[in-house]
Amino acid sequence: MANIHDVARVAGVSISTVSYALSGKRSIAESTRRRIDDAVLQLDYRPNAGARMLKGTRTNILALSAPLHAGTYAPAHMTFVLSIVTAARKYDYDVLLLTQDEATSGLRRVARSSLVDGIILLDVSTVDVRTDLVRELGLPAAVVGIPRDTTGLTCVDLDFEEAGAMSIRRLAGQGHTAIGLLGQAPLVYERGSNFPARFRDGFLAEAERLGVTVGFVPSDEDAVGVRNAFDALSASVPDMTAVVLNSNESVQVALLELLRTRGVSVPGDLSLISACSSFDTTHFDPPLDVIPLPADLSCTRAIELTMAQLAGDVDPHVELIEPSYVELGSTANRT
């Protein structure tokens, strides 16, 4: 494989000139630069990554810690991973994927061996060993999600509490006074995954503030689980006229199917909001109003913040992304 010496020889200059021409850190005569560019092209030269990592202070690699817990919704998870990789590439960074057991131990390994310049943590739970590790390692890092203790951490996430409140405000504004919240699988809440809890808390707090009657029931993914959850919800909220769905795609599909068989019309009999969903609700029948979970925004911001830390001009802090509301006709004024 061609190295910088080859390029220098072909271009008839010294290696330092080649290096400066490629990095642009010193001015190079136009004619020289052209000869170097030609040589690079001709030899299909690409700087050796190892040498670069060794000498330079940057490896241009980020570690992505992405464990896949039981109960994690794979498509959403995948979307986040993809968004991270895509965002990182914008800064010429590659992503080293650490999963499962390696999500923690691998973090220490790659950090201590100076393989990576920074760390991205996905799917953090309320209390997460990885956050301690990040603090200990002292590398630039961004956490997608908000753990309980955020000291010294840079965190980004959708403002789930605000999203919960937003869904209540929307429905209350339409005159609904009995609103249900169909949540994730019970397992998800037990595990300490924090965003469903944050959503629920925002939902309940705003309901209390506005004096709206609400109920909350977690739901399993299969059709039976959804039916049971919905019936439990109906029972706990008398005369329920609206339901907020903070659950994954299959639950929402199953619920729509259930309502259809029962002849419940949306939004005629029941108003529905799909909250914090990473999937497309426009092709549902009917399409559901949605407060999107913008994986790309969170991930782009996480990468930006990591890059800013690398440049040294940002202090640890928490950034919440403002939720938005997309109207698709699945809610109606209470008549």
Add this chain to the structure above:
Amino acid sequence: MANIHDVARVAGVSISTVSYALSGKRSIAESTRRRIDDAVLQLDYRPNAGARMLKGTRTNILALSAPLHAGTYAPAHMTFVLSIVTAARKYDYDVLLLTQDEATSGLRRVARSSLVDGIILLDVSTVDVRTDLVRELGLPAAVVGIPRDTTGLTCVDLDFEEAGAMSIRRLAGQGHTAIGLLGQAPLVYERGSNFPARFRDGFLAEAERLGVTVGFVPSDEDAVGVRNAFDALSASVPDMTAVVLNSNESVQVALLELLRTRGVSVPGDLSLISACSSFDTTHFDPPLDVIPLPADLSCTRAIELTMAQLAGDVDPHVELIEPSYVELGSTANRT
């Protein structure tokens, strides 16, 4: 960060002794080794990855090209990615994730800069530019999936044709003579994703051989699509008594739901086989007989073959993994 010089100083030996003690490539006195181990522990020393890559011939990093096409079933995809990472770690390899546009261009970039020792290609289609790139780059590589032209390539995959044949044999052996195949989304076949086609071909060929009447219909994922597909299948196969499902989880769930509403009992009225499924069918109602798609087997083997190529003792070839049949009571003898 501590380097090998620090370890040498603390242990009171030269750096080459430290290196040999750690690599085990030359014998080291027991007492010296102990002192070195102590120093390593005390300093929490880990060899600098860049220096290692530069000097050694190995980077201990693999590139994983995992594009996510429209229509790709995310959970299955995720399972493969996870399996690759897990298998790679067994050989002390880390995985660099290349997705989307970078799945191809990034491959060249990381290979030419000697960032990776080898390449894993996921989700290859019948004709895939990435296979040409792999041939060009000449790095050790393994392809999960079987492209049309396999010359010079090392490929691993489930024997989908045999799986198709196996499903026919099972049902024919139970006396079924009119069997339907409910396939993936039409898009998947059009894109040239090859495993669904291979399954279908094996299915059709064996049916022909055994003189069984069959029909094939692709199916969209939503409830309506599944209903339409099933009805089309029923229409094209008169007196159909068995259906093979080579589709993703939501289609299978939707079909079971459909059959339930229609009062069709499984396997009483209709025998069902879930073919090449990466998900768990035991919690379905009823549980479905399954020919599993063993992501871990394919991926483990892909990694093994890449490692063998690194060691220089294997020639490019295709390996098909024998399918297995798991009986869970969703098929019955035709009465």
Add this chain to the structure above:
DNA sequence: GCAAACTATCGAAACGTTTCGAAATCCACC
């Protein structure tokens, strides 16, 4: 008791960059 054969350790080169400081070249100006 001495050469031969090990064993344990060391020194130094090499891997391919980046970057600092200095040298060389050029131009303008007095």
Add this chain to the structure above:
DNA sequence: GGTGGATTTCGAAACGTTTCGATAGTTTGC
């Protein structure tokens, strides 16, 4: 024509390993 200041280029050190060849020190064989 010499001085000063830019501009462009070069040489060499450094990054942290691995590994080759060499050197002590220790056995072994006769």
